[in-house]
Amino acid sequence: MLVADPPEHTRYRRLVTRAFSARAVAALRTRTEEIAEELLDAMAAGGPQVDLVRGYAALLPLTVIAEVLGAPRAMREQFLRWGADGVPLVDFGIRYREFRRGELAVDALHGWMLQHFEALRRDPGENILSALVAARDESGGLSDDELSSMAMLLLEAGFETTVNLIGNGVALLTRHRDQLEVLRCAPGRWPGAVDEVLRFDSPVQRTARLAHRSVEIAGERVRAGELVIAQLGGANRDPAVFADPQRFDVTPADAGKHLAFSAGIHYCVGAALAKMEGEVGLHALFDRFPDLALTVPPRRRPSPVLRGYDRMPATLSPKRVPA
Numbered sequence: 001m002l003v004a005d006p007p008e009h010t011r012y013r014r015l016v017t018r019a020f021s022a023r024a025v026a027a028l029r030t031r032t033e034e035i036a037e038e039l040l041d042a043m044a045a046g047g048p049q050v051d052l053v054r055g056y057a058a059l060l061p062l063t064v065i066a067e068v069l070g071a072p073r074a075m076r077e078q079f080l081r082w083g084a085d086g087v088p089l090v091d092f093g094i095r096y097r098e099f100r101r102g103e104l105a106v107d108a109l110h111g112w113m114l115q116h117f118e119a120l121r122r123d124p125g126e127n128i129l130s131a132l133v134a135a136r137d138e139s140g141g142l143s144d145d146e147l148s149s150m151a152m153l154l155l156e157a158g159f160e161t162t163v164n165l166i167g168n169g170v171a172l173l174t175r176h177r178d179q180l181e182v183l184r185c186a187p188g189r190w191p192g193a194v195d196e197v198l199r200f201d202s203p204v205q206r207t208a209r210l211a212h213r214s215v216e217i218a219g220e221r222v223r224a225g226e227l228v229i230a231q232l233g234g235a236n237r238d239p240a241v242f243a244d245p246q247r248f249d250v251t252p253a254d255a256g257k258h259l260a261f262s263a264g265i266h267y268c269v270g271a272a273l274a275k276m277e278g279e280v281g282l283h284a285l286f287d288r289f290p291d292l293a294l295t296v297p298p299r300r301r302p303s304p305v306l307r308g309y310d311r312m313p314a315t316l317s318p319k320r321v322p323a
């Protein structure tokens with residue numbers, strides 16, 4: 001879907017949009033809150049020293065998307081490993097060793113998907129993968145390769161990006177305590193704060209398009225066949241669009257104008273889901289641990305496309321009980 005043009009793109013997208021509509025996402029909010037609380041309980045039990053990426057930011061979106069897709073919870077650690085090995089494939093100029101490791105991970109996930117589709121055929125559930133398998137089996141539906149590619153895209157896009165939204169949000173809010181205080185006094189501002197995290201520290205920094213024909217964009221000539229790289233993270237700091245682009249501020253009216261989910265026909269299918277997960281995930285975390293502090297500077301993941309952290313050591317201190 002991500003690299004297809006119409007009419008294929010339209011056909012793929014039509015199969016999944018309903019599952020990620022605003023209505024479908026609203027129905028998932030309570031379950032997401034329960035998952036967040038479960039993960040916070042587990043971290044609190046193992047704390048006070050934790051890695052917020054492994055223990056929380058990665059597991060929250062992964063658990064949600066696994067449930068949406070009808071993939072077993074027991075596979076989460078394996079999905080994380082395949083995801084970590086596969087992610088460099090979205091970068092440019094990677095080393096051959098990383099490329100091979102990525103390909104092996106994709107092959108392994110593809111193999112797992114094929115046997116999982118068989119299980120869903122025998123025993124379908126109320127989830128998108130079961131619906132896609134049924135679409136596969138209708139005449140004119142999806143081929144096996146299309147089905148597997150769609151399933152892998154939804155799974156990977158569903159957790160390898162939102163982990164960065166939550167991690168980047170934690171890093172920014174622990175560094176800007178005044179902004180956290182604003183949210184504590186006005187919890188209704190959380191959705192705006194999530195947009196500001198997406199704008200200020202965009203989890204997907206860039207995407208690309210291949211020109212089908214020669215065009216002129218903003219005074220630049222692009223010839224047919226040329227690759228155009230769109231730097232979404234740069235656009236999100238554009239002073240022509242944002243009043244004070246270099247400042248992290250959870251209250252501005254213009255934060256929602258960001259391009260963190262891209263634009264046009266490939267606009268992120270999971271945008272509403274990601275925003276809801278970011279809001280629930282960050283709000284629940286800071287509500288439970290208001291004095292949460294990072295113990296050492298968090299470590300950035302090496303990818304230039306996916307901007308986030310792969311390690312975030314922190315000390316948890318429980319909520320203060322009012323005297």
Ligand code: HEM
Pocket residue numbers: 001002003013153154155157158159161162165202203204207208232260261262263265266267268269270271273274275
């Ligand atoms: C903070 C989290 C997320 C960010 C920043 C993000 C960002 C993006 C961006 C920038 C694109 C468009 C790429 C382009 O224009 O070439 C995209 C597409 C896509 N995203 Fe997300 N995404 C996030 C979460 C999710 C989630 C939770 C899902 C759930 C399934 C998802 C599924 C997809 C899919 C399927 C596409 C392809 C859409 C198409 O090609 O029509 N994303 N995302």
